[in-house]
Amino acid sequence: MKIVAILKQVPDAESRLRASASGVDLDGVTWVMDGMDEYGVEEALRLREGGLDAEVVAVALGPDRYEEALRTALAMGADRAIHIESDEDLDPISQAKVLARVVEDEGAQLVFTGGKQADWDSSALGPAIAEFLGWPHSDWSTQLELAGQQVRVRHDAEVGTEVLQFPLPGVITTQQGLNEPRYPTLPNIMKAKRKELKRLPLGEVEQVEARTEIVSQTLEERERRGRILEGEPAQVAQQLVQLLRDEAGVLAK
Amino acid sequence: MIDFTLTEEQRQIQSLSRQFARDVIAPQAARFDRDESYPEEIVARAAGLGLLNVGIPQAVGGLGLGMLDEVIMGEELAWGCMGIYSVLMASELGITPVLLAGSEEQQERFLGPLVGKPSLAAFALSEPDNGSDAAAMKTRARIDGDEVVITGTKMWITNGGLADFTVVFANLEPEKRHKGVVAVVVEKDTPGLSYQKITGKLGQRAAHTAELIFDEVRVPVSNILGEPGDGFRIAMRTLDRTRIPVAAGAVGVAGRALHESTKYSAERQAFGQPIGNFQAIQFKLANMKIGLETARWQTWYAAWLVDSGKPHTEASAIAKAYASEVAFDAANEAVHVFGGYGYVDEYPVAKLMRDVKLNQIYEGTNEIQRVVIARGLQKA
Numbered sequence: 001m002k003i004v005a006i007l008k009q010v011p012d013a014e015s016r017l018r019a020s021a022s023g024v025d026l027d028g029v030t031w032v033m034d035g036m037d038e039y040g041v042e043e044a045l046r047l048r049e050g051g052l053d054a055e056v057v058a059v060a061l062g063p064d065r066y067e068e069a070l071r072t073a074l075a076m077g078a079d080r081a082i083h084i085e086s087d088e089d090l091d092p093i094s095q096a097k098v099l100a101r102v103v104e105d106e107g108a109q110l111v112f113t114g115g116k117q118a119d120w121d122s123s124a125l126g127p128a129i130a131e132f133l134g135w136p137h138s139d140w141s142t143q144l145e146l147a148g149q150q151v152r153v154r155h156d157a158e159v160g161t162e163v164l165q166f167p168l169p170g171v172i173t174t175q176q177g178l179n180e181p182r183y184p185t186l187p188n189i190m191k192a193k194r195k196e197l198k199r200l201p202l203g204e205v206e207q208v209e210a211r212t213e214i215v216s217q218t219l220e221e222r223e224r225r226g227r228i229l230e231g232e233p234a235q236v237a238q239q240l241v242q243l244l245r246d247e248a249g250v251l252a253k
Numbered sequence: 254m255i256d257f258t259l260t261e262e263q264r265q266i267q268s269l270s271r272q273f274a275r276d277v278i279a280p281q282a283a284r285f286d287r288d289e290s291y292p293e294e295i296v297a298r299a300a301g302l303g304l305l306n307v308g309i310p311q312a313v314g315g316l317g318l319g320m321l322d323e324v325i326m327g328e329e330l331a332w333g334c335m336g337i338y339s340v341l342m343a344s345e346l347g348i349t350p351v352l353l354a355g356s357e358e359q360q361e362r363f364l365g366p367l368v369g370k371p372s373l374a375a376f377a378l379s380e381p382d383n384g385s386d387a388a389a390m391k392t393r394a395r396i397d398g399d400e401v402v403i404t405g406t407k408m409w410i411t412n413g414g415l416a417d418f419t420v421v422f423a424n425l426e427p428e429k430r431h432k433g434v435v436a437v438v439v440e441k442d443t444p445g446l447s448y449q450k451i452t453g454k455l456g457q458r459a460a461h462t463a464e465l466i467f468d469e470v471r472v473p474v475s476n477i478l479g480e481p482g483d484g485f486r487i488a489m490r491t492l493d494r495t496r497i498p499v500a501a502g503a504v505g506v507a508g509r510a511l512h513e514s515t516k517y518s519a520e521r522q523a524f525g526q527p528i529g530n531f532q533a534i535q536f537k538l539a540n541m542k543i544g545l546e547t548a549r550w551q552t553w554y555a556a557w558l559v560d561s562g563k564p565h566t567e568a569s570a571i572a573k574a575y576a577s578e579v580a581f582d583a584a585n586e587a588v589h590v591f592g593g594y595g596y597v598d599e600y601p602v603a604k605l606m607r608d609v610k611l612n613q614i615y616e617g618t619n620e621i622q623r624v625v626i627a628r629g630l631q632k633a
Contacts, residue, residue, distance in 0.1 A: 032268070067261075068261065068264060068265075071261055071265060072265065072268070075265055075269075183269055183272060183273060183302055184265065184269055185269075185301070185302045185303045186266065186269065186302060186303025186304060186307065186316055186318075187303045187316060188303075189262060189265045189266060189269065189303075190262065190316060192262075192265070193261070193262060
């Protein structure tokens, strides 16, 4: 069986971003594999290590620098990688069309990707891939069991969780809690160099055009309210508790 | 051609080491510092990831990483804790004489068993009464049939007593001074070998440092590295290399000092604004950055010389002396930026200063580095 883990390379959460009229300035940013995609790579590896006869293929659609994230996946233990090269700002639905094509060409039966992609902050990619393939899917998954061709997945719902079941092939999007991704070990980093990393220009895989255009980008500015409460200590404390509970929502009601 | 681009592999090594330092080492560093205890679990995890004994050649099952790989890794790990990095660094120091002077058979016998395990090596040169003047050593060796017998005391030995093997330097013919020195591999649990852990260190308290006592310790003559009389040269050639990771560790500490200072000065308010708005603080940050960058490039340069098989004695001496001074200054300034909070262990910067003081001392004091540099200048 073939498992495809789709991944992205995004700015490290600690990176400082700047925005100008021409968009977000990504110079000097430290790039890492999207944390959510890491759960998918890890889960695929665990299935294989659990005795499943599976080949784990890491797939990414994006610019040159994505290769580093693919190398990380190879160093974690993926068997090979495919890089669909494109500098275009493709929207998630167009990306899904391309990636669904790769999954089909590979003859994969199980696809993992992050529950949300940090770059577009969209949750659409996994479900849209499932839609293009006509496969069932589970999003925001936190637990997975595979028995033969049957998948049982626990996934987050608005309040609480649900357990879904469906037969393969299928698409699973991940979420924190699914597993604890491993570090690539140094020996595996060295071995990764010898693993196959196939590069394909986007045009050779699928003809797509971005359906949306990014017109402008700004960064969220977080302003502190800096509210100062005044009065008798007992009153202030009471007021503070009330605000923390009702406005900030950090205390249980 | 000058090219500062790291290979894909080196970037992965850097990113793994960085992640490990941030997620695993840094959060636990204060505890090991406070308790002055050996970070066994962290060393085991590092070994599991392949971060320990990276210099062991591929021929005996190791990764055979180069010096540049090692310094890239070292800088990141030391960012998390210089003391914990010293455990790994001292093990590389211990294996280096075997790499430089050991036969294939010796490399297989001594280095092979370390691969993939949290097993350490150690290097024993300094003594209670001499450090920089290594040729004045009092530890004696004599040949008795097919055994070499060692008696004496070695001091300040990182991993001393914990290491699977220790390369010991002893004098066979004291009248010949440094030309009488022999380098011998002594395995753990050899009868007559004992150790005493040294406590009360100013910094690097997670690193296990010991006094090693050799009381008529007998090992086969096949444990001698090179020829009898080569020992001093082997020790010097070893240190010519291993000073570079000492520099890399210092660069890591300088980077941490800058990171903490930048963060703190953006948060801490004085006179109605963040203290980072004041030039007095900005200049400190800028100076830390100047030191950090220049020390890193000298360290990389020295490492590149080693990997290219070029002479590196002077470059490694410059890197070690310069990086450790720059890092001490950066840590000292970080303490100042933090003010009162810099003087207590609740915040990480006091430890940086305590830890990195040792980088100015061990593996050849910075004075000895200057002697090395000056000798090179006056040789012509």
